[in-house]
Structures are given as C-alpha cells and as structure tokens.
Amino acid sequence: MNLRWVLLRGLSSGARFHGRCTQRSFTTACCGSLLGGNPSVIRSKVLGSRETYLWGSHGLHDIRYQISTERSPTTEEPVDPFSLVADELSLIANKLRSMVVAEVPKLASAAEYFFKMGVEGKRFRPTVLLLMASALNMAIPEATANAVFSGFSKELRERQQCIAEITEMIHVASLLHDDVLDDADTRRGIGSLNFVMGNKLAVLAGDFLLSRACVALASLKNTEVVSLLATVVEHLVTGETMQMSTTSEQRQSMEYYLEKTYYKTASLISNSCKAIALLAGQTAEVSMLAYDYGRNLGLAYQLIDDVLDFTGTSASLGKGSLSDIQHGIITAPILFAMEEYPQLCEIVDRGFDNPENIAAALDYLEKSRGIERTRELATEHANRAIEAIEALPESDDEDVLISRRALVDLTHRVLTRTK
Numbered sequence: 001m002n003l004r005w006v007l008l009r010g011l012s013s014g015a016r017f018h019g020r021c022t023q024r025s026f027t028t029a030c031c032g033s034l035l036g037g038n039p040s041v042i043r044s045k046v047l048g049s050r051e052t053y054l055w056g057s058h059g060l061h062d063i064r065y066q067i068s069t070e071r072s073p074t075t076e077e078p079v080d081p082f083s084l085v086a087d088e089l090s091l092i093a094n095k096l097r098s099m100v101v102a103e104v105p106k107l108a109s110a111a112e113y114f115f116k117m118g119v120e121g122k123r124f125r126p127t128v129l130l131l132m133a134s135a136l137n138m139a140i141p142e143a144t145a146n147a148v149f150s151g152f153s154k155e156l157r158e159r160q161q162c163i164a165e166i167t168e169m170i171h172v173a174s175l176l177h178d179d180v181l182d183d184a185d186t187r188r189g190i191g192s193l194n195f196v197m198g199n200k201l202a203v204l205a206g207d208f209l210l211s212r213a214c215v216a217l218a219s220l221k222n223t224e225v226v227s228l229l230a231t232v233v234e235h236l237v238t239g240e241t242m243q244m245s246t247t248s249e250q251r252q253s254m255e256y257y258l259e260k261t262y263y264k265t266a267s268l269i270s271n272s273c274k275a276i277a278l279l280a281g282q283t284a285e286v287s288m289l290a291y292d293y294g295r296n297l298g299l300a301y302q303l304i305d306d307v308l309d310f311t312g313t314s315a316s317l318g319k320g321s322l323s324d325i326q327h328g329i330i331t332a333p334i335l336f337a338m339e340e341y342p343q344l345c346e347i348v349d350r351g352f353d354n355p356e357n358i359a360a361a362l363d364y365l366e367k368s369r370g371i372e373r374t375r376e377l378a379t380e381h382a383n384r385a386i387e388a389i390e391a392l393p394e395s396d397d398e399d400v401l402i403s404r405r406a407l408v409d410l411t412h413r414v415l416t417r418t419k
C-alpha cells in the first residue's frame with residue numbers, strides 16, 4: 001500500500017486497507033462484539049445529529065500551537081503524525097519528569113527511570129491523544145456543551161495534555177509491574193527496572209507512578225474521566241490475570257484472547273481517547289467515535305505485536321524474540337494455525353517448557369496461514385479505526401483535517417511497523 005496514496009485519498013472512503021480478508025465470516029462471528037458497533041450505524045447517528053446541530057467551523061479556533069509551527073502541511077501533503085505534535089511531546093516529556101519527582105532518592109531514581117531522555121519509548125499514546133484533541137477541535141452543539149467547561153482554549157488543551165501525561169504514567173506503571181511478573185531483564189533497550197533495582201523497588205515505583213497519575217486525574221475535577229481511567233487500571237489488572245491463569249479451553253479461544261488483548265492493550269488508549277473528547281465537551285456520539293478509534297487502533301497494534309514476536313523485522317518465522325510462546329502465552333498467529341491444524345491443540349496443551357514443543361508449534365505455524373490471518377484481522381481493526389475518524393462531524397478547519405489525516409496515517413504505521 002502506497003502511503004502517499006492513502007494520505008492523498010485523505011478521509012475519503014477509499015482510505016481503507018485492503019487485506020485479503022477471506023476469513024471475514026470467522027472474525028465477524030468470533031470477534032463481533034470486540035470489533036464494535038456497525039460503523040454505518042454510528043455514522044448515520046452522527047449525520048443524524050448534524051441535521052439537528054450546526055457542526056463545522058463555528059468554533060473559537062484560538063489555539064494553533066498543537067500543529068507544528070514551522071510550516072503546517074496543506075491538506076494535500078503527506079503528514080508525519082509525530083512531527084505534527086513534536087513540540088507538545090517535548091513539553092509533556094518535561095512535565096512528566098517533574099511529576100515523578102519523589103522525596104526519597106531511591107524512589108526518585110526508580111520512578112524517573114523510563115522518563116529519562118532517550119528511554120521514553122515510542123510515545124505512541126501521547127501522540128494519538130494530542131492528535132485526537134486537535135481532530136475534535138470543533139464546535140459543540142449548544143445543547144450538549146459542558147456547562148462548566150466548554151470552548152477551545154489554552155486551558156482545555158492543557159487539560160487534554162494532562163490526559164496524555166496520566167496515560168503515559170499508567171502505561172509505564174503497568175510496564176514496571178509487568179516486567180516483575182515476567183521476570184524480564186530488558187525493556188526499551190536497557191535493563192528493566194526490576195533487573196537493575198530489584199523487584200520490590202520496581203513494584204513500589206509502579207505504585208508511585210500510579211498514585212501520581214491519580215493526583216493528576218483528581219485535579220481535572222471530572223468524575224466521568226476519573227471513572228474511565230480507574231476502569232482502565234482495573235482492565236490492566238484483569239487482562240494480566242486472564243493471561244496468567246487460563247484453562248486449556250480459554251488458551252485455545254480466540255474470543256478469550258481478544259478480550260484479554262482489549263483489557264491489556266486497547267482499553268488504555270480507547271478510554272483515554274474518550275476522555276479527550278469528554279473534556280472538550282463533545283457529545284456521547286463523538287466521544288464514542290474517539291473510543292472506537294482508540295480501541296481498534298489498540299487491537300491492531302497488539303495483533304501486529306503478536307506477529308512481530310514470531311517474525312521480528314523480517315517476514316520469516318523464528319526471527320522474533322519468541323517471547324510469548326516461550327512464556328506459554330498463546331497469541332493470534334497460533335490460534336489461527338490451530339484452526340487449520342487441530343493437531344497443534346495437543347502441543348499447545350502440553351505447554352512450551354520443552355523447546356521441542358516450541359519447534360513443533362513453529363512448524364505448524366509455518367505451514368499455516370496464521371501470520372497472514374493475524375495481519376488480516378489487524379487490517380480489519382485498522383479499517384474500523386479509520387471509519388471512526390471518517391464518521392466524525394464535518395469540519396473545514398485545516399488543523400482539524402490534518403490531525404484527522406494523521407490519525408488515519410497512524411493506523412497505517414501500526415500495520416507496517418517493525419518495532
């Protein structure tokens with residue numbers, strides 16, 4: 001797929017990815033509830049609202065700093081999502097460093113460990129959230145405008161940046177705890193915190209980050225947003241527990257796997273996208289579209305992560321870290337392979353403590369369409385994320401349109417990423 005083509009087509013319905021979805025009926029049957037509502041229904045609801053309210057360019061567009069000030073791309077040019085929000089990402093990185101300062105020196109160095117320059121990760125989540133904030137920077141129907149806070153102001157943008165900071169803190173807290181549970185020794189190319197400072201400090205640093213995230217969340221004084229992000233933390237813990245304690249039947253179920261994946265990976269980004277919309281005083285329909293974008297992007301992201309665990313940067317099997325299967329975690333590629341080769345179920349049941357079982361599973365995976373079908377499912381989710389953006393109320397504001405195109409571009413990057 002030619003990236004330029006996708007971008008030039010912009011938000012027209014042609015912006016979808018066309019994976020060969022021959023297993024569509026399977027995924028629709030098995031994953032229907034997780035894929036979300038029928039996009040045409042969502043779209044008609046929003047268009048329905050449009051007839052009632054005057055959407056469009058009536059907002060007070062008094063903030064422009066979210067779009068890189070050097071020279072904004074025109075609506076026809078390709079966009080780089082990360083450089084569009086580069087200035088703001090640096091602001092957020094600095095703010096995060098100041099937010100995780102602790103009194104006790106040991107806790108201070110543990111808490112700041114993954115916020116130091118160079119180990120901040122891909123900053124995928126704050127990029128999505130800032131772009132979503134700009135993509136929704138449009139007029140709000142009078143009837144639904146939040147009485148306490150509405151309009152497009154610097155203050156609103158700072159509150160939305162705060163969501164990006166909270167999301168990063170929750171994300172890093174979950175990584176710290178996850179590394180303890182997995183006994184990991186590396187993370188982001190350096191020693192994991194548990195490896196460098198021990199399990200106890202890594203757990204405490206995760207708790208500390210979570211507590212700082214709670215304080216920041218409380219400062220927003222929006223109970224709906226507090227409730228959303230509290231639910232995310234519950235989902236992270238639920239997903240992790242679902243992964244570690246499965247019955248044989250659950251380990252072989254695509255539905256169980258997708259539910260766990262939503263909890264572990266997609267809930268954080270989807271609910272944070274929704275929080276961005278709620279803070280802007282957007283309608284329930286628009287907030288739901290923001291949520292749908294995040295959920296489908298998150299699921300596509302994790303499905304590709306699961307492929308990369310087998311293939312790494314190359315297309316051939318066994319080039320990845322094989323970390324999931326070595327930890328006995330069954331992901332989509334193996335689940336699809338099991339449908340084609342039921343003999344694989346027996347191997348999965350035996351577990352993967354014995355390297356011969358891993359080798360046998362990889363043999364079946366190689367013969368099957370497991371990797372291909374996982375990519376196809378990721379493509380379906382990416383397309384649903386695009387549909388959510390397309391269904392947003394119309395706007396003729398250039399920054400809004402560029403941000404929406406950048407969100408579409410991110411779905412492409414998720415599918416083609418190699419790390």
Ligand code: GRG
Pocket residue numbers: 120121122123124170173174175177178181188206207210233236237240264265302305
């Ligand atoms: C303390 C909040 C809290 C939760 C504890 C351990 C646990 C419960 C949850 C673990 C959830 C988890 C680690 C999910 C993995 C999500 C995931 C795909 C992480 C990788 O994200 P990237 O690749 O990381 O975006 P970078 O390093 O780029 O930020």
